Amino acid sequence: MADATTIESAKRAAAIQAVAENFDPAATHVGIGSGTTIVYVVDAIKERSTNPNIRYIPTGYQSRKVIEQAGLTPFSFDSLSDDVRLDIAFDGADEVDEDLNCIKGGGACLFQEKLVAEKARKFICVADYRKNQSRLLTNWHTIPIEVAPISVPPVLRALRELGSPNPQLRQTLLEKSGPLQTDQGFFIIDAPFPPLLIPADVEAGKGKGDGSDGTWEVNKLSQAIKRLTGVLEVGIFSGLDGVEAEKLRESDAGKTLPVITGGQKPIAVYFGMQDGSVQVRRAKK
Ligand SMILES: O=C[C@H](O)[C@H](O)[C@H](O)COP(=O)(O)O
DSSP states (O other), X not given: OOOHHHHHHHHHHHHHHHHHHHOOTTOSEEEEOOSSHHHHHHHHHHHHOOOTTOEEEESSHHHHHHHHHTXXXXXXXXXXXXXXXXXXXEEOOSEEOTTOOEEOOTTSOOHHHHHHHHHBSSEEEEEEGGGBOSSTTSSSOXXXXXXXXXXXXXXXXXXXXXXXXXXXXXXXXXXXGOBOBOTTSOEEEEEEOSOOBOHHHHHTTSOOSBSXXXXXXXXXXXXXXXXXXXXXXXXXXXXXXXXXXXXXXXXXXXXXXXXXXXXXXXXXXXXXXXXXXXXXEEOOO
């Protein structure tokens, strides 16, 4: 069992290396995710950046406060024109599999994180070693799903039909305050599922991956949940590979940003390890 100091040191080490290797001080637009790890990313950016003209695009209230407290300049996503791309976006993750699919939303931020990730030429995640797993839902057991409050009962029922044994509406820490509200004023349902397959598992015959035999492949489950009426976004970042997405964006330079469905996998994830080292998992070229 690791102590809090080891975990925080791991986050900091990963953030420092991720920023050193990917942050370009000549950038004009930088996306900033949410959570506890992103604070170290912003600290590392602040150390390196002398450019007061960089616009930092937050992914929610907490993210905007982190940017402001660092003395950097926040710029709202909805003030960006559609043809502007972010040079890069950094974010945390709750779990990452060997294909770089991620679960996010442990802190109730996922919708704006997806918008920002999809608008970035390069999307980088930073996490500590607990998040490094070969399959999603190994150590982190539930998928956060952002839903319209009115739709909670039918979405819970539909999730059970998809095979989630006991999906729960996330509550605030203070029980009398009721369900936790997102930055959009929506609710979060946390849906447990068995560990998710990657496409290679389905090809290897480890399961159908379409829910019919109790197994789900990560993209298929994400799409099945996203289709439910009342679901704003699913906390699975999968879909287009980071390298594939980057190529698509480069080839489309100057035109409208291509629509990337199903979220986006990062092009690289920096894991701070228990021994103080940093492991980098990159998308395969
Ligand atoms: O909702 C929160 C976000 O998706 C975070 O990026 C994620 O939960 C990771 O947070 P942390 O860096 O605190 O582990």
